[in-house]
Amino acid sequence: MTVTVIHSVELFDGHKARSGAVVVFDSDSGKITSVSTGSSSDQYPQGATIIDGTGHTLLPGLIESHMHCYNLHLTPGSDESTILTSPLKSGITTVCDMHSDLASVQKWRKAIAEEVAQARQAGGTVTLSDLKTSLYGATIEGGWPKPIVLAGHPSEEAIEMVKQWPSLTPETAADYVKNHKANGANYIKLMQENCCSLAIPTNSIPVASLELQTAVVNAAHENGLPCVGHALSSDMTEIVLKAGADGLTHTFVDQPLPQNILDLYKKTGAFVIPTLTVLASLTAELQDWRERFADLAHKKGVVDDATKQNMVEVLGMKDPAAKLEYAIDTVAKLKKEGIDIVAGTDAVAGLKGTGVGPSLWMELELYTEKCGFTVTEALNSATAVTAKRFGFTDRGEVAEGKRADLVLVKGNVTERLQNLWEGEGIVGVWKEGLKAS
Template sequence: MTSFLIRDVQVFTGEDTIPNGYVHVSDGKIKAVGPMSAIPELSIPTHSRPGHTLLPGLIDAHIHADMANPTALPQALRFGVTTVCEMHNELANVVKLRKQAREPDTAAYKTAGQAATIENGWPIPVITAHDKSAETAAEIAKWPKLSCREDVVEYLDWMEAEMQPDYIKLMHESGTSMGWPLAKPSVGLQRIIVDEASKRGHLTVAHATSLQDTLEVLEAGVHGLTHTICDQPPTQELVDAYKRRNAWVNPTLATMGSLTGEGRELQDRFAHDPRVKGLIDESAVHNLCNCMGFAAQHGKVEYAYESVRMLKEAGVDILCGSDAAGPAVGTAFGLSMHQELYVYVHKIGMTPAEALRSATSLVAKRFKFADRGRLAEGLNADLLLVEGDPLADINATLNIRGVWREGRMCSVHQGKLEE
């Protein structure tokens, strides 16, 4: 691998800002970061980019590359997402995606593997409502269905042997936000999953979209939630539950807007932003311009926004993730992360720096990814170069001029670096 230097650039390290600095990359790692006053003399390829900002590659804390979607990892990288965290997939798809992630021009891949499910529990009803094929039914029939500690131990043994998961995903969905009465695991079963997973050193994360479901799964002891609530206004009890467990939330607010049907205007704006032309195809544009609407009658996106405002004010960590998925209309791999950052600043009241931390260093910290998420010596050279200053205007994150994963530049942006 080659070495190169990016200089005369504002550097956001994932934690702090260097107004006029440089980053030295060597063999896929960051060799040095600092102010221009301390730049070393090196005879290597050098790019001077005044008026630009260099950031850590974004980490999307929540995607679903269903059916080993071949678009997910390349499209994510084109939008500056250098790592994706998948939250549920079958073994065959995980194997394919890990192979894809070893190819150039793809994001790095982290996964929960097969989520912990129960008979007829989430996401089985929503999948079978839209896909009644024999193939899908046969695949779901093979999913582990948990009901007791023995099942949980067997499930985790299988996961470790076959999937090597980066974290364990729990499903705790009653259907309240959507008006669907769904089978939901008991809090006791969820406690067993958390307990057994923790014994093995696994981080546990959970799906929940209603207030009561969230309170219950936090009581079970999970480390973080992969959605926020949208069924009713947030309460102090919710804040207290997060604080008591030192849990984080990945609220997926752009997806919540699609779920309630209220996000269409913003989705359309991002889908037709001239800066995304050439980075997504027309089918992806069409997908982003529609809403799921499952919670249109029973939820409001403002409840989701207010819950994050309250949690942020209380010091709860907010992680950025899109919940982008092939069949989930209203989302687009990579691009939805930029919409999420926009919402954090303009609807939640985060500063741009807080929003950018939520998509870089904070995700890495809470998921214990020690080799990424910051621009620091010895870490992966996962970089995003944008024109302008996203620390002043978060919308500048889409002014993409270069993306590197482990020091290798995404080929789509190679010409832009020299413009």
């Protein structure tokens, strides 16, 4: 058993901060064996690797709750391994895919499992974040996200992929969910979009009905799976909430928060993944933010040249009335009303304005700088609250018995969030107790 002890560290355990903590974990079980304060060195396990955490903060591995693991937006010859290596370098030990094909998911999960097994056997390191997934979302014939995936000059691969998407009806919802669960889906995703927030004519694509979405949600819950839903407008959000979904995978940009939507959030207890990062790309706002985080990530070796360039470009495909301000104000008001905010970006390799990994840094800073979050509230949205709302009971906290998914950062992150990416930033990442390279 290879035991590691990190002592004298500022600890954010997923909920709150405490000073002078001692965290012990081992790479064989991949678990945290103890969390305490003030232990003396003569109490440390014999033969353990000892790390002095003075002047550092230890966090749970961050969870990116909205990304996509497919490679269809990448240019030919691009390094697709960055889809899971960049987030791990960013302190993200778990990514949540929100609409990808089974083959891509299986490929990544095989690579993840083989890497962990080899690292345990040979005492090596890991490079890939863990992967959770919805597999394909609950699509309908011709519906969302066909317009975005086939925008511009789609590849033959993208065209063929769209042909494989589900074409659900209320009658087929139960089988869809059952098959997804059998294939390893961790949650189910709805698609509810009429394009009214986009530079695409409203109702120019088929729109899912409340009857269908309710059938999918009920089937998901009957199978013990959370169910979340895409919506970029308030009217589509209303349908997802009325269907009984556990959360929204975006907030909306078409108007300020209406009272009926706030009431539905409070009535249903649903959470929201704001994805302000991708919404800023959609509305072509916050260019200085994109440039700053792209430059930071590139200088730290987190992203390559192509990803840096992609991060500073924009989707720029909003309806003229849509504003990022509406989304920011909605998140601030929902948070103030006690609605759970779960951190996620909708980053996709090759999707303009995003970079899987460092986009979450930008997302968290938007919460603290624009939405009224404290630093610990922002960190909580990417750790314990995400794990709780998705039912990931083994991670998201630094506590005895949890996965040893840990991030060590120079400086006090709970006092200054930017320490996570500025200066020395992240100096160590462990996934299941295994050091990341």
